Amino acid sequence: FNTNVLCFGNPDYDGELLTGQLHPRRIFEGVRKGIEDGGNKSGVPTVNGAIVFDDRYRGKPLVYCGTGAVMPMQLAGQDSWEKVILPGDRIIMAGGRVGKDGIHGATFSSIELDEAAPATAVQIGSPITQKLAMDFLILATRRGLIRCSTDNGAGGLSSSIGELALIPGGAVVELEKVPLKYPGLKPWEIFLSESQERFTLAVEPAKLDELLALGREMEVELTDIGFFNAEGSLDVLYDNKPIAGLSLEFLHEGVPRKTLLAEYVKPAAQEPVLPPSLDYNDVLLKLMGSLNICSRESVIRQYDHEVKGRTIVKPLMGATGQAPQDAAVVRFNFES
Incomplete structure (x- = not known):
């Protein structure tokens, strides 16, 4: 199943914006469309989520997206939660080609x-x-x-290979072999460009031909871009020339942890003073129509929450199919 938590600025904001800043409503619609476009084509139901509006998200939204699933205890005779890579295994890039999009996406999400x-x-x-x-x-x-x-994802090949290289103890990457969307990318751009439809695989050499044949059959592009070793470093080449060489110890442990001190000041709590002539019917209507309480049906209906046919408790149910549910229930399989 898919889920998400989305935080935006007020979509009805009518004040000034910084040069080049998108309006909160434009950001909201873009994120919604992205989940609709990507999530609905994934074949995975989007069964729940949350949307929060607050002016503190006017400059930059907070977008949490997640997927949950179950997997067998063992796959092909190996415990499914263990990652095993041996020196000599090939580094295979699978999926989409590399372009200039997605460069510095991970740092972009954390900067001003x-x-x-x-x-x-x-x-x-x-x-x-x-x-x-x-x-x-x-x-x-x-x-x-x-x-x-x-x-x-975050960091592209640099991150995925850098993480996997810890298992055998090293890796060599040949960037000139990486398939590109178009010419003109510099080696560092190829290494850092990130994408959710691109994957790095560790493959036993004896099984490479069978894997490549399966890729051709399923129309998934596979490219051999290097190999794992036990040399203790991540070495990056382009046309046989060294571009980068980092020890794995420095790559993963070289940056010292930052220590921050903070002091919590408990806010003064005051009981609200309600005027005696307050119209509670009017208050209730305003509350029900406020951004953080009003119905999310118009958004929920854009997402496919029934693909695979296993969704039992859906985001909206009840006699008219409009009542929001506290949780979703999805079958593990059709026999459960």
Whole structure:
């Protein structure tokens, strides 16, 4: 199942905006459309979520998206929660090609925004490519063709390979082999561009041909871009020239942890003073119509919460199908 928590500024804000800043309503509609466009094509039901409006999110929204699932205890004779990579295993990139979009997306989400903020930090997604890659990964894993995998989200290849390299103790990446959307990317851009429809796989050399054949059959692009070793470093090459070389110890432990001190000042609590002539019917109507209480039906109806046919308790139910539910219930399988 899919879920999300979305926080935006007031969509009816009519004040001034910074140069280049998008209006909160434009941001809200863009995020909603992204979930509709990507989530509905994923084949995974979006069964619940939350939307919060607060002026503190006017400059930058907070977008939490998550997916929950179950998996077998073992896959192809291996415990499914363990990641095993041996020196000599090949590094395979699967899914979408690399472009300038998604560069510095991870840091973009944490920095203060201004008119100089790079537009290339935003990924240009391809939901169909992602769906094909997901289906391919499930089948390849069941057949035992992949030792383990990770996505190319925050940090792209630099992050995914940098994380997986910890398991065997090192990796060598040949960036000139990475398929691109278009020419002109610099090596560091290729290494850092991030995407949710791109994955890094660790593959045993003896199973590589069978994996590549499955990729062709399922129309998922696979590219051999290097290998894992036990040399203790992440080495990046471009046309056989060294671009970067970092020890894994420095890469993962080299930045000292920041220590911050804070003092909590308990706010003074005061009981509200209500005028005796207060019209409680009017108050109730205003509350029910306020941004953080009013119905989310117009948004919920844009999301597919019944794909796969396993959703028992849906986001909206009741006699008229308009009552919001406190939770969703999804079958594990059709026999449960």
